[in-house]
Amino acid sequence: MNLVEKHREKCTQCGLCLEVCPRYDDLSLLDLLYGYLGGTTGIDPTSLLRCLTCGLCAEACPEGLGLKMLISPARQKWVSENGLTDRQTMVDPEAENNIFKKVYEMDEIPVYIDSPGSVVYFPGCAGTYINKNMAQAVVTLLEKAGVDYTVLSGLEYCCGAVSVGAGNPGPIRRHGQQNIEEVRKRGAKILLTSCPGCFKAFKEIYPKMFGEMDFEVLHVSQYLERLLKEGKLTPETTLKHRVFYHDPCHLTRGMGVYREARNVLENIPGTELANKTPEGSACCGFGGGVRVNYPSESISVASDRFRAAEKLGCGIIITNCGGCMQNLVEAGKDEKIKIFDLAEYLSLACGVNIPREDQKLLELVNRAYSLCISGYKEPDLS
Numbered sequence: 001m002n003l004v005e006k007h008r009e010k011c012t013q014c015g016l017c018l019e020v021c022p023r024y025d026d027l028s029l030l031d032l033l034y035g036y037l038g039g040t041t042g043i044d045p046t047s048l049l050r051c052l053t054c055g056l057c058a059e060a061c062p063e064g065l066g067l068k069m070l071i072s073p074a075r076q077k078w079v080s081e082n083g084l085t086d087r088q089t090m091v092d093p094e095a096e097n098n099i100f101k102k103v104y105e106m107d108e109i110p111v112y113i114d115s116p117g118s119v120v121y122f123p124g125c126a127g128t129y130i131n132k133n134m135a136q137a138v139v140t141l142l143e144k145a146g147v148d149y150t151v152l153s154g155l156e157y158c159c160g161a162v163s164v165g166a167g168n169p170g171p172i173r174r175h176g177q178q179n180i181e182e183v184r185k186r187g188a189k190i191l192l193t194s195c196p197g198c199f200k201a202f203k204e205i206y207p208k209m210f211g212e213m214d215f216e217v218l219h220v221s222q223y224l225e226r227l228l229k230e231g232k233l234t235p236e237t238t239l240k241h242r243v244f245y246h247d248p249c250h251l252t253r254g255m256g257v258y259r260e261a262r263n264v265l266e267n268i269p270g271t272e273l274a275n276k277t278p279e280g281s282a283c284c285g286f287g288g289g290v291r292v293n294y295p296s297e298s299i300s301v302a303s304d305r306f307r308a309a310e311k312l313g314c315g316i317i318i319t320n321c322g323g324c325m326q327n328l329v330e331a332g333k334d335e336k337i338k339i340f341d342l343a344e345y346l347s348l349a350c351g352v353n354i355p356r357e358d359q360k361l362l363e364l365v366n367r368a369y370s371l372c373i374s375g376y377k378e379p380d381l382s
């Protein structure tokens, strides 16, 4: 039974997927997707581009279905029939309009140690070029814990996961095996990623394409929790805050990792975590290409996270993903609630403040978007 037949047969049209979806509100989308994937009708691509790929619909569906399981293959089909647009090639490391190349031309990029090391830290393209603060915090903590680490950073090591999500499997085919070899060459026992997309690539996609990894693959939150448990990191500075943990969709719903970051936060003196489980978590509005296709709507979805944190009486939102961080920082320009990356917050608790230039980051990234994609308009934040 193919995907469309399976969906048609099991779906009861209950609408629970739409109740949680931040982007669609009409079940007629299902018929559009059945028709398009079944080859009987065409589709307006805007019906596909609104999806954040957040996975909330799949989680809510009593039949284990949801909308994303149809939207993702429909996006791939559309790309195979119509080719890639500049909004999709901007994450391809070989493309002329790659966003990270543009940022690199406009800004200084930190240079990290690259030598043999039993822990290989992989900050990903976002951590290398945009969320530099996030990567610097991780490196600070690895130093502090006395870890034998090295860093594989830069566009040449792009994991390719975001391109796959955009319907372009080229970069993962070109770079995947080479990335694995580079990690091995450094003598890695552990590969550590900041970005949930890189984590998925090494943990789930690469093993299917290239065979099992012979090193452990961990997300930063998992490794930081381990360093705390082993007593290699001791947060001594009291940070007296009630905090809200924003679960990144691709880490929590995508990869099932949500407990470790919470355990890290619960180990910080003075810090009180308001949301102890991911129940009721929602998307930041960044993913699935929505940030570039619908900038204002994307930021408006991020603003909802501030209201959720406010309701729980929190003064700080902590997150754990470059895309979430960027969108929350942009949506939070005029908010009282502050945003921190998990590693950045833990660094602070370990006595190291990593300076951050939010305004510069936002100007840089919006300038890069406007250079990479035609007709880009900055989000309306009013």
Ligand code: SF4
Residues within 6 Å of the ligand: 010, 011, 012, 013, 014, 015, 016, 017, 018, 060, 061, 062, 063, 064, 065, 066, 067
């Ligand atoms: S929640 Fe599941 S069963 Fe209900 S309408 Fe959505 S896809 Fe169909």
Ligand code: SF4
Residues within 6 Å of the ligand: 020, 021, 022, 023, 024, 050, 051, 052, 053, 054, 055, 056, 057, 058, 066, 067, 068, 071
């Ligand atoms: S993945 Fe998210 S945005 Fe896309 S259809 Fe499902 S709930 Fe809606």
